[in-house]
Amino acid sequence: NAGVTQTPKFQVLKTGQSMTLQCAQDMNHEYMSWYRQDPGMGLRLIHYSVGAGITDQGEVPNGYNVSRSTTEDFPLRLLSAAPSQTSVYFCASSGGGKTYSYNSPLHFGNGTRLTVT
Amino acid sequence: DQQVKQNSPSLSVQEGRISILNCDYTNSMFDYFLWYKKYPAEGPTFLISISSIKDKNEDGRFTVFLNKSAKHLSLHIVPSQPGDSAVYFCAALGGGTSYGKLTFGQGTILTVHP
Numbered sequence: 001n002a003g004v005t006q007t008p009k010f011q012v013l014k015t016g017q018s019m020t021l022q023c024a025q026d027m028n029h030e031y032m033s034w035y036r037q038d039p040g041m042g043l044r045l046i047h048y049s050v051g052a053g054i055t056d057q058g059e060v061p062n063g064y065n066v067s068r069s070t071t072e073d074f075p076l077r078l079l080s081a082a083p084s085q086t087s088v089y090f091c092a093s094s095g096g097g098k099t100y101s102y103n104s105p106l107h108f109g110n111g112t113r114l115t116v117t
Numbered sequence: 118d119q120q121v122k123q124n125s126p127s128l129s130v131q132e133g134r135i136s137i138l139n140c141d142y143t144n145s146m147f148d149y150f151l152w153y154k155k156y157p158a159e160g161p162t163f164l165i166s167i168s169s170i171k172d173k174n175e176d177g178r179f180t181v182f183l184n185k186s187a188k189h190l191s192l193h194i195v196p197s198q199p200g201d202s203a204v205y206f207c208a209a210l211g212g213g214t215s216y217g218k219l220t221f222g223q224g225t226i227l228t229v230h231p
Contacts, residue, residue: 004160035221042121042206043161043221058218090160105151106219108160 002026006091006109013081013116021076021112023091031094032074033106036060036087043090049074081116088113120144121209123222131230136194138225140207143188147209151219152181152192155204164205165192197229 007022025032033048045058049068063085065077074093078085092106122141130136140150148169153161167174167181167190174181180193194201207222 040126040223042123042223043208043219045218045220048218059220092160105163105166106161108162110158110160 004091004093004107004109006089006112008112009110011112011114013078013114015082015116017081018077018079019081021078021089021091021114023074023076023109024072025074025091025093025107026072027093027095027107028071029093029095029107030071032068033058033092034064034066034074034076035090035092037090037111038087046076046089078114081114083116086114086116118143119223120147121207121220121222123205123207123225125225126223127226127228129228129230130197132199133196136192136197136201136227136229138192138194138205138207138227140190140192140222141188142190142209144209144211144220145188146211147220148211149209150181150183150190151208151210152179153206153208153221155206155224161206169211194227197227199229199231202227202229 004025030051034046035043037043044060047066049055055066089112090108092108094106095104120143151166152164154164155161165176165179165181167183172183183190204224204226206224208219
């Protein structure tokens with residue numbers, strides 16, 4: 001019972017490099033999202049998707065791209081990494097259909113710790 | 118502008134005593150509130166929730182209270198256990214958006230001493 005799987009667990013990038021954080025879920029959830037966690041800031045929503053082919057911006061979308069070609073996968077792309085993107089990134093999914101359901105809380109992955117030097 | 122605030126970065130309590138974690142919000146459109154618990158190197162896990170039509174919800178040792186007039190909610194853990202030591206996030210849902218977007222507070226680190 002894998003749930004939400006994020007890879008890699010750790011990553012170090014140099015400023016200007018690009019990379020993709022992977023997220024996969026095996027619960028057939030329609031709703032998926034990416035959050036970043038920073039000290040004193042809590043979890044902030046970057047991008048979310050309510051189904052394959054549909055994505056939208058969250059609170060802090062700048063510097064990140066997403067796509068949703070399948071129900072299972074929701075990768076997060078950093079095109080040109082900056083030190084301000086040093087953070088812990090969490091992917092989450094919910095079985096609440098095309099809107100977040102009050103009866104279906106978010107299931108989180110274990111996070112990717114990204115450092116940009 | 119932080120719409121959900123947890124003003125206490127940390128809380129330390131003795132095993133067996135009550136832990137009270139607080140959360141304030143500013144957006145009166147929020148209509149559902151959740152608490153998540155997070156251990157180091159793991160993702161947050163759902164703990165308990167409450168709808169704005171209620172003022173209390175209980176699940177075992179965990180009770181969440183909602184005071185809508187004060188825009189304040191609290192999580193009570195009784196009795197506290199060392200395994201409850203974790204970061205606790207409150208989160209709110211609603212806010213008039215077309216799709217649900219969870220808004221999280223900054224988190225409170227709870228330490229329960231044996």
